[in-house]
Amino acid sequence: MCGRAADAAFARHSLIMFAPGDAMTILMLTTARHSLRFGLAALSLALAGHFAAALPAIAAPKDTVVIGMGIEPTGLDPTVAAPAAIGQVTWQNVFQGLTRIDQDGKVQPQLAAGWTIADEGRTYLFKLREGVRFSNGVPFDATVAKFALDRARGDDSTNPQKQFFSVISDIEVRDPRTLVLHLSSPAGNLLYWLGWPSSVMVEPSSADANKSQPVGTGPFKLASWRQGDRLELVRNEDYWDAENRPALRTATFRFISDAQAQAAAVKSGDVDAFPEFGAPELFASFKGDPRLTTSVGDTELKVVAGLNGRKAPFDNPKVRQALMMAIDRQTVIEGAWSGYGTPIGSHYTPNDPGYVDTTGVYPYDPEKAKALLAEAGYPDGLSLTIKTPQMSYATRTSEVLQAMLAEIGVQLQIVPTEFPGKWISEVFKGHDFDMTIVAHAEPLDIGIYARDDYYFGYDNPAFSKAVAEAERTTDTAARLALYGEAQRMLAADVPALYLFVMPKLGVWDAKLKGLWVNEPIPSNDLSDVTWDE
Amino acid sequence: MLRPVLTRLLGLVLTLLAISAAVFLVMSVLPGDPAAIMLGTSARPDTLAALRSELGLDRPLPLRYAAWLTGLLTGDLGRSVTYGVPVAKLVLAGAAVTLPLAAMAILISLLLGLPLGVAAAARRGSAVDAGVSLFAQLGIATPNFWIGLLLILVFAATLGWMPSGGFPGWQAGAAPALTALLMPSIALALPQAAVLARVTRTATLEVLGEDFVRTARAKGLSRRQALWRHAVPNALLPVITIIGLQFTFLVAGAVLVENVFGLPGLGRLAMQALAQRDVTVMQVVVLLFATLAIVVNVLVDLAYLALDPRLRNAA
Numbered sequence: 001m002c003g004r005a006a007d008a009a010f011a012r013h014s015l016i017m018f019a020p021g022d023a024m025t026i027l028m029l030t031t032a033r034h035s036l037r038f039g040l041a042a043l044s045l046a047l048a049g050h051f052a053a054a055l056p057a058i059a060a061p062k063d064t065v066v067i068g069m070g071i072e073p074t075g076l077d078p079t080v081a082a083p084a085a086i087g088q089v090t091w092q093n094v095f096q097g098l099t100r101i102d103q104d105g106k107v108q109p110q111l112a113a114g115w116t117i118a119d120e121g122r123t124y125l126f127k128l129r130e131g132v133r134f135s136n137g138v139p140f141d142a143t144v145a146k147f148a149l150d151r152a153r154g155d156d157s158t159n160p161q162k163q164f165f166s167v168i169s170d171i172e173v174r175d176p177r178t179l180v181l182h183l184s185s186p187a188g189n190l191l192y193w194l195g196w197p198s199s200v201m202v203e204p205s206s207a208d209a210n211k212s213q214p215v216g217t218g219p220f221k222l223a224s225w226r227q228g229d230r231l232e233l234v235r236n237e238d239y240w241d242a243e244n245r246p247a248l249r250t251a252t253f254r255f256i257s258d259a260q261a262q263a264a265a266v267k268s269g270d271v272d273a274f275p276e277f278g279a280p281e282l283f284a285s286f287k288g289d290p291r292l293t294t295s296v297g298d299t300e301l302k303v304v305a306g307l308n309g310r311k312a313p314f315d316n317p318k319v320r321q322a323l324m325m326a327i328d329r330q331t332v333i334e335g336a337w338s339g340y341g342t343p344i345g346s347h348y349t350p351n352d353p354g355y356v357d358t359t360g361v362y363p364y365d366p367e368k369a370k371a372l373l374a375e376a377g378y379p380d381g382l383s384l385t386i387k388t389p390q391m392s393y394a395t396r397t398s399e400v401l402q403a404m405l406a407e408i409g410v411q412l413q414i415v416p417t418e419f420p421g422k423w424i425s426e427v428f429k430g431h432d433f434d435m436t437i438v439a440h441a442e443p444l445d446i447g448i449y450a451r452d453d454y455y456f457g458y459d460n461p462a463f464s465k466a467v468a469e470a471e472r473t474t475d476t477a478a479r480l481a482l483y484g485e486a487q488r489m490l491a492a493d494v495p496a497l498y499l500f501v502m503p504k505l506g507v508w509d510a511k512l513k514g515l516w517v518n519e520p521i522p523s524n525d526l527s528d529v530t531w532d533e
Numbered sequence: 534m535l536r537p538v539l540t541r542l543l544g545l546v547l548t549l550l551a552i553s554a555a556v557f558l559v560m561s562v563l564p565g566d567p568a569a570i571m572l573g574t575s576a577r578p579d580t581l582a583a584l585r586s587e588l589g590l591d592r593p594l595p596l597r598y599a600a601w602l603t604g605l606l607t608g609d610l611g612r613s614v615t616y617g618v619p620v621a622k623l624v625l626a627g628a629a630v631t632l633p634l635a636a637m638a639i640l641i642s643l644l645l646g647l648p649l650g651v652a653a654a655a656r657r658g659s660a661v662d663a664g665v666s667l668f669a670q671l672g673i674a675t676p677n678f679w680i681g682l683l684l685i686l687v688f689a690a691t692l693g694w695m696p697s698g699g700f701p702g703w704q705a706g707a708a709p710a711l712t713a714l715l716m717p718s719i720a721l722a723l724p725q726a727a728v729l730a731r732v733t734r735t736a737t738l739e740v741l742g743e744d745f746v747r748t749a750r751a752k753g754l755s756r757r758q759a760l761w762r763h764a765v766p767n768a769l770l771p772v773i774t775i776i777g778l779q780f781t782f783l784v785a786g787a788v789l790v791e792n793v794f795g796l797p798g799l800g801r802l803a804m805q806a807l808a809q810r811d812v813t814v815m816q817v818v819v820l821l822f823a824t825l826a827i828v829v830n831v832l833v834d835l836a837y838l839a840l841d842p843r844l845r846n847a848a
Contacts, residue, residue, distance in 0.1 A: 074571065074615045074809060080584075082573025158584040160572045211617030227616055227623055228797030228805065229700050254699055256795040260682045264690040264697040265795075271697075421565020421810055428574060442575060 062531040063249040065512065067524055068262060068271040070278040072228065072255040077210035078197035079152060082160035084441050084522035087197030088276075089253055092525040093233055094135075095200035095216035098126060098145065098179075099191050105351050105443070105520030107191045111140060111201055111217060112179075121186030121474040126179045132240040135221040138203045140240075141176040148201045149181075164193040188473045192444070196521065219246045219527050230254045233526075247530040266292065266507055273508030275515055275524055279392075280338035286507045293510040296340055297517035298351045301439040301502035303341075303393060305386070305401060308433050309495055310457035318376035320494040324362040325369035326408045327401065333500050335400040336393055341500040346490040347446045349501045351520050354480030358491035358498075370408045381409025386435040387427050389419030394437045397499065401437075428455050439502055443521050446486055447471065449495060458495035545827050552823050553816055557598050560812040566590075567614050567810040588614055601813065611813035615805065623802060624817050630700055630714075631791070631798035635783045637711075637718035638725065639776070645726035647772070650733025654741060655760055665730055672727020678789040681720035685793070688716060698795035717794045721786050725779050732775045736768035743767075769840055777833040784822060 073085040078095065092100065098112040109115075112126040132140035151157060153165035167190070170182040183190070193199060206215035214222055217240065220233035231253045239245050254271055256262045259279030265271040266286065276299070277283060286292050307314040307323070314320055329343035342350055345358030373381070384405075388398040395414075402412040412435070417423050419438070427433045436455075440448075448454050450464040463486055470482035491498070504519045514529035568584040569576065585591045589600070604611055610620040653665035689697035695716055701709045740746065741764050749759045788800030799818055806814035838844050 072805070075617050077617075081571045082575065083571075155579075156583050156587075158572065158580050158587060160576055160580070162577050162580045163575065226626065226700075226702060226797055227618070228627070228801045229702075229795065254795065256698060258682075258793045258795070261685060261698050261793050261795055264682075264685040265699075267690040268693055268697040270689070270699065418565075418808075420570045421563065421808065424569045424574075425564040425566060429569065440574075445575070448575075 061533060063247060064252070065248055065250075065526070065529060065531075066252045066254055066270070066272045067526075068254050068256055068265055068274040069524075070255075070257055070259075070262065070276065073231075075211040076214040076222065076225070076231075077202075078200060079148075079202060080158045080160075080211065082198075087522040088524050089231060089233075090214055090216070090218075091197040091200065091521075091523050092218060092527060093220045093251070094214045094218045094222060095197070095202070096218050097195050097200045098128075099195040101192070101195040101443075101521045101523075103516050103518060103520070105353065105518075107195055110195070111145070115191070117474060121188070121472070122183045124181040124183070124190065125174075126181070128177050128179060129240070130177065132217050133238060134203050134206070134215050134217050135236050135238070136203075136206055136215045137238075138205060138215075140201060140203070140217055142173040142179040143176070144203045145179050145201060146171045146173050147204050148207075149199075151202070151207060152199065159198055161193070161196060161198040164190075164196070164199065186472045186474055188471055188475075188479045189444070197523075219244070220251060223250065228255070244527065246527045248526060251526050251529075253524075269509075272512055273506070273515060275504070275506045275508070276519070277505040277507050280340045280503075280505060283338065283340070283505050283507070291510060292507055295504075295506040295517045297504040297506065297519065298342060298349060299441075299502050299504045299519045300349055300351060300443040300521070301441050302344060302347055302349060303336075303397060303437070303439045303499045303502060304347065305397070305435055305437045305497035305499060306427075306433075306456050307435055307494070307496055308431065308455075308457055309459070310431060313376070313378065313382060314434070314457075316376050317493060318372050319378065319382075321362055322369045322372040322376065322408065323405065323410070324494045324497055325365050325372065326404055326410070327497055327499070328364040328404065329359065329499055331404070332397055332400050336396040337500070337502065340503040340505060342503070343500050344498045346487040346498055347440070347449065347496070348444075348483070348487050351501075351518060352444055353476075354483045356484045356487045358487055361488075361491040362494065366404075366407050373408060373410075378409075381411065383411040383413070384434045385413045385415050386437060387415050387417040387423065387433045388437055389417055389423050391419060391439075393439060393502065394419075397437055401497075431455055431457065435497075441522065446483065446490070449486075449490060456495040458493070460489060460493060463489045463493075541831065545824070548827065549820055549823060553602075553820055554598065556816050556819050557594070557601070557812065560810060560815055561594055563810065565810050567812075570809055571614075601816065610817050613806075613811055613814050615809040615811045615814070620813050620817050623814060624799070624821060626797065627799040627802040627818070628821065629703060630796050631787055631800060633710075634714050634718055634721065634791075634796065634798060635780070635787060637714055638721035638783055639779070641718055641722035642725035642729055642779070643776070645722065646729025647733055649726070649730040650772075651737055651760070651765055651768075653730065653734040654737035654764075655756075657738060662734075665734065669727045669731045669734075672724050673731075675724060676789075677720045677724050677786045678793045680723050681717060681790050681793040684716045684720055698793070700796050713794075713796070717790050717796060720793075721783060721790050724786070725782065728779065729772065729775060733768065733772055736771045737764055740764045740767045766840070770837065773833060773836050773840065777829060780826070780829055 069085060069088060071085045073089050074083050075081050076086060076090050078086045078090055096110050098110060099107050100110040102108050111129055111132055113129045115124055115126045117124055128142055128145065134140060149165060149168065149171055152159040153162060153168055167183050167185060167187045168181050169184040172180040172182065174180055201217060202210055219236055219239045221236045223232040223234040225231040233251045235246055235249050256265055259282060262274055262278060263282045263285060266274050286294050307320055309315060333339055333341040333343065343359045345361055348355055386398050388394050398414045402414060405412045417426060427436045447467050449456065449458045450467040466482050466486045470479050470486065473479040473482060506515065506517065508515060511532045512529065513532050516523065516525060568581050568588060568590060572580055572584060589597060601611060613620050613623055616623065649665045649668065653662040656662055685697050688695040696713055700713045703710050746759055746763050749763045787798060788804060791798040791800040802814060803818045806818065
C-alpha cells in the first residue's frame with residue numbers, strides 16, 4: 001500500500017467524510033455486472049410486492065390517527081424540561097394533573113374531583129378521584145400526589161416552572177382521598193398552574209424514567225418512540241375513566257420539520273392532521289381540497305421584539321414609544337406570517353381571561369414617531385442591532401421592522417443568533433443586545449416583567465406591585481382587573497415592541513373531529529378525537 | 534504489508550482521539566448551556582444548578598472528557614442529555630437509515646453516471662453526448678434537497694405512489710423500508726450521477742485515444758469490445774477517486790435530504806444534538822463519520838490496487 005494510490009488517498013484524507021457501502025458497490029461493478037442486474041430486479045420485485053400489499057382498502061371503522069408536528073419533543077417528561085412539544089405529545093394523553101386547562105383556557109377538575117379554598121386563600125383542600133391508576137397499575141392517591149408536588153418543589157427539582165410551587169409551604173395527606181396544600185400566601189393562579197403540563201401527576205417507581213418511558217394516568221400510553229421520526233401512543237385499556245375511554249386505538253405523532261414536506265404529507269394523506277402547521281405561506285394551498293379542513297385559531301405565542309431597557313437609548317421611554325409608533329402591526333403580520341395572526345398591544349393574548357385591547361395606545365404614526373425620537377434627543381435617527389433567531393417568523397418580522405424603522409431614521413442591523421443555545425446565553429442571560437425578537441410561548445406569563453433579572457430590564461415598581469397583588473388575589477374579577485392594569489402599564493411603557501399573537505394554523509382530514517382549534521396551552525389533547533363515518 | 538497496516542491503525546486511533554477532543558472542546562466553547570436549553574426561560578437559578586449537577590455539567594471540562602473516554606473504553610457511549618436514552622441506541626438507529634441511504638445513493642449514481650458517461654464518450658459529438666452533457670449540467674446545478682421536494686410533490690402529494698417521507702423502520706420489513714429510502718436516495722444520487730457521468734466521459738475519451746486501444750482495434754476487436762475490455766477498465770481509476778470524494782458530499786447532502794424526507798438518520802440526529810448541545814451524541818456521531826471516512830480511504834486504496842496491476846507490483 002504505497003506509491004501513487006496511497007499518496008492520492010493521503011492527499012484527500014482531510015476532505016473525505018464518510019463512505020458507506022462503497023466496498024460492496026465497487027466490487028459489484030468491477031467484478032460482475034450480472035449481479036447488479038439481478039439485485040435491481042430483486043429490488044423492483046420487492047417494491048412491486050409492497051405496493052400490491054398496500055392496495056386493498058380497509059373497511060373497518062378507523063380508530064387510528066397520524067398527527068404531524070414540526071418539532072420533536074426532547075424527552076417525554078413535561079415536569080423536567082420546558083419545550084412545548086413535550087406537552088403537545090404527552091399532556092392529557094399520557095399525563096394528567098389535579099386540574100386541567102380546557103379548550104377555552106379555563107380550569108377544570110381532573111384527578112381532583114373538587115376542592116375547597118379556605119383560610120383566605122391560604123389552604124386548598126382537594127378531594128381526589130377514586131379508582132385512578134397509572135398505566136403501570138400503581139393506584140393514584142394523596143400520597144402519590146404529595147410525592148409529585150414535592151418532587152416539583154424540592155431542592156433537587158429540575159421542574160421548569162418550579163416557581164409555581166414555591167408558594168406551597170406544606171403538603172398534608174389527610175386521608176388517601178384528601179390532599180391539603182398549605183400556602184405561605186394566597187395564590188390566585190394556583191389552580192390554573194396545577195393544570196399545566198409541568199404540574200402533572202407522576203408516581204415514585206416510574207418518575208425517574210418518564211423522560212423516555214412516561215407513565216401517567218392518561219387515556220393513552222407510550223407504545224414506541226423512534227427518535228427523529230415518530231412516536232406511537234396506544235389506548236390504555238385499563239384507563240380509570242371507563243365512560244370516557246377514547247375512540248382512538250392508536251395515535252402516531254410524526255415529526256416533519258420541513259414546511260414543504262409537511263404540506264406534502266398532509267396532501268398525500270400520510271398525515272391525517274397537522275394541528276400546528278408551520279408555514280403560513282403554504283396554508284392557502286389547502287383551501288381548495290375538499291378532503292381537508294382548515295382552521296385558524298390563537299396560540300399563546302406572543303411575538304415580541306424585546307428592547308434592552310438597561311442601556312441607552314432604551315432607558316429612555318420616549319425612544320421605546322417612538323419605535324412602537326413606527327410599527328404598523330398589520331403590515332408586520334402580512335409580511336411575516338401571510339396575514340395570519342392577531343395584533344397585540346401588550347404581553348397578553350385575546351385567549352387569556354381579562355384581555356384588554358391596548359393596540360390603540362401607540363397607534364402607527366411615523367410622523368409622531370419621528371418627532372418623539374427628536375424630542376428624546378435623536379433628531380438624526382439611530383443605529384441599532386436586532387439579535388434575530390433563525391426561525392422564519394423571527395427573521396421575516398425583523399426584516400419588516402427594519403424597513404419600517406428606516407422610515408423614522410433608525411438603521412436596524414439584523415444579527416442572526418442561533419436559538420435556543422446562543423440566544424439564551426447571549427440575550428436572555430448575558431443581556432448583551434439592543435433589540436431582539438422571540439415568541440414567548442408560555443401562557444399568562446405577563447409576570448415575567450416583574451422579575452428582577454429578566455432580559456428586558458424593565459423596572460416599574462407599580463407594575464411589579466400590580467402583578468404580585470394579582471397573583472395573591474383569589475377573587476377572579478378582582479384578579480383580572482389587576483391584570484388589566486398591568487397590561488395598560490406595559491402598553492404605555494413599551495419595554496418591548498408588542499407585535500402579534502401567532503395563529504394556530506390547523507389542517508386536517510375533514511372527517512376527523514375533536515381537535516382543538518385554539519391552543520390556550522401547548523397541547524394535542526386526543527381524548528375526544530373521533531373519525532366521522 | 535503489515536507495517537503500513539499497523540501505522541494506519543495507529544493513525545486512525547490518534548486521529549479519532551484528536552477529533553473527539555476537538556468536538557468536546559468546540560461543543561463546550563459554543564455559547565449555550567444544555568441545562569438552560571432544557572429548562573427554558575422560566576427556569577430558576579436553583580433548578581438550573583440542580584440540573585447541571587444531575588447532568589454532571591458542573592464538573593471541570595477535562596474531568597468530563599476523561600470520564601467520557603473511560604466510558605468509551607468500557608463500551609459505554611453515554612446517555613443522550615436530550616432524549617434520556619443510551620447514545621448507542623440513537624446512533625445505531627440513525628446509522629440503520631443513513632448508511633443504507635448512502636449505499637443506495639451511490640449505487641444509483643453509479644448505475645446512472647457510469648453508463649451515461651461511457652455512452653457519451655463512445656458517441657462523442659452525437660445527440661447522446663449532448664443529452665448527457667445537458668443532464669450533467671442540470672444535475673450539478675440542482676441542489677439535492679430541491680430534487681427531493683420535487684419528487685415528493687410529484688410522486689407523493691400528486692400521484693400518491695410513494696410515501697411523502699418518514700421511515701417505517703426495518704422491523705416493518707425490507708420492502709417498506711427500501712420504498713421509504715428510494716426517493717431520498719434518488720434525490721441524493723442525481724447530482725452525484727451528473728458529476729460521475731462527466732468524469733467518466735472525460736476519462737474514457739482520454740483512454741480511447743491511447744495507443745493500446747488502437748492496437749486492440751487493429752487486432753480485430755470491434756469498437757464495442759475495445760471500449761468495454763480495454764478503455765473502460767482503464768478509465769475507472771479517476772472515477773474511483775471521484776466516488777471516494779463524493780462520500781463527503783453524500784454526508785453533507787444527507788443532512789438536508791433527511792430533513793426534507795423526515796428520515797431519522799445520522800444527519801438529523803447530528804443537527805438535533807447540535808441545537809440541544811447534546812455533546813455525548815455529537816461526539817459519537819462525529820467519530821462514526823470520521824471512522825467511516827478513514828475506512829473509505831483504505832477501501833479506495835484497495836480498489837486502486839485491484840484495478841491497477843502496476844500499483845500491486847509496487848506494493
